[in-house]
Amino acid sequence: MDTPDVDVVVVGGGIIGLATAYQISRRFPDHQVIVLEKEKVLAQHQSGRNSGVLHSGIYYKPGSLKSINCQQGRSVMQAFCEQHDIPHEVCGKVIVATEKSELGRLDEIYQRGKQNGVDCVKLDADQLRAVEPYCRGIAAIQVKSAGIVDYRRVCFRLCELILDEGGEVHTDTRLLGVAKYNNQIVVETSKGPFQTSLLVNCAGLQSDRVAKLCGHNPEVKIVPFRGEYYEFSEKARHLCRGLIYPVPDPAFPFLGIHVTRTIFGSVECGPNAVLAFSREGYGKWDVNLRDLWDAVGYRGFHKLAAKHWNVGIEEMRRSYFQSVFLTSLQRLIPAVSANDLFAAPAGVRAQALRKDGSLVDDFVIQKEENFIHVLNAPSPAATASLNIGAMIAEQSADVLNA
Template identity: 50%
Template structure:
């Protein structure tokens, strides 16, 4: 009898996992359950479309290894399947002397991760980005841009062609064991599984609890808001321009990103969302708010980083402050150059002691694997995360 694999979540990690199961276990029965009416509806469909190189991540960590490998495999995958991709490189820019030590530390980390990077001065930076002002920059040649929704469409097509079944508009409501079989209760009936893979993103910890697993951390949603440059001001930016990040946080700071369609997005910030799918201040989910208020890990995090959080809130509420952050990188940028665009929500796992989980968190429990922390660079790393997950699955 064929092994029945059920993948919860139709974002890029769930789809990549399902597709890789069909490649490596062609006799398997694979079902993907996605609660929305379309694929890539949340984190995957709201991100900046950057294929990251792996600069920021601790050498030897899952993020470092899977992102570096994922950069190559994602570009190769897109090239093979005719998905538009541009290996444009990016600049990480120091705007004052005080940031140079952190920039050099990033350079050392990138070299340790085996990346093609160079420290460059203001004159060479101007050759890449004439509108940028800096005292130094890190040139990361292997960074690329793509539409990850298009990647998902291809993964879904490949998986279905190999026999996988993708069920949209089906929400998981319970998971129970009957002998060696797991019964996944959904809004559209029962789905039997021999092996369960949880790639539910913003709801991954909840799905894990339904499956009888106590997650070591809880998902806390952070909204990232974007502006974009007016069409007639897109020539300010040729590629990707990032600030030197604060190493205490997983967020990279507001930056400027040329998208694969030619638009230029500015952002994101990082504010606590009042719903796991809270794409605006007006979206409030009482259940999610109660979960946040009752979680000691969030209070401990807030106690350590209250100033940072308030700065992000002010920037969210003030276009002037948002513009000022970007103008540190591009002094010619004004408020009139920016128009609001979409927002995304990052599923960030936070431990009970208030620490941010800074690596991918993947937990195996008997015949289950739970992907419990997979924010950026998860889209970049998705093909490699899928290989890592499938290697742990029982047959």
């Protein structure tokens, strides 16, 4: 069988992979781009299992990849949704301090938001109640530019546009091996081989493994954290008008238990963040022994667990005891009761972890000759995806113009 020649192979059919393929197709219209996705349907993991929030960029360190790409990416994503009739809404959010000890951190977030050019204002308790009548807090920040969107629909539309540009999207196609000969890469898949000039690794939960398959030695390892959510009953949906977030713990790249209205009209709350026993394990008892050993056998995980064991135990308590989760939730919305909560689909976050036990907070995108590896793309990656794709297209220029 002859090996098909293509210009770019993108591994991963989530929103980052599809946005990257789309942006490369637009910038280099004479180059053929294909996407390889191991699942039978696109956006089956992080891209299709998130809260659908259009983030503002208020939290991120000025000058970081998260800050730059979220600020620019939000506007691009909003325009994309408007152009392609994808459901979205700019509903705004509040970040709420429920006790005096959080006021200092709340002010730091506000100052960072101002540095990042985010449209945000401070609220006192009365002003907060005017925005979110059922939310309890002593102070808050209102972020008017935050919103909600259907990211799965974004993925499907990106796929259509890639096909329109002459590209290909291969689902149910598993990556088996990668070999390099001179300046060409041979990609072995379950549907046969491809020869390409550039491989872009956007494999999300499997990104570190794909990098190793390509001969790259990543500085980080993906450790999966399962995010568990509840959904409000229909009669309780009025308790949240938009997006309600707590003041986050600065030691962790997680935003704490928050309440979000979705573009479908439902209201979700969560997540708990607990170690997943499988990289694609969405149930409490889903176990993949290779994935589990990969995580718990990693030196960086040992150091993380030793330093933050108390936080891990609290997350597990919230996971296994709804009453503990409810207590955390009632700090923000006292009126919600156990009868108002129903289990919602969980997600798994691909969290990059260093050997020293530190959680990687920023995006990590590494270029090595004619390979580009996206090794950490947590929230707000969906919001920033079109901008990330454009950035990767820019990094591709030296290979594709050669």
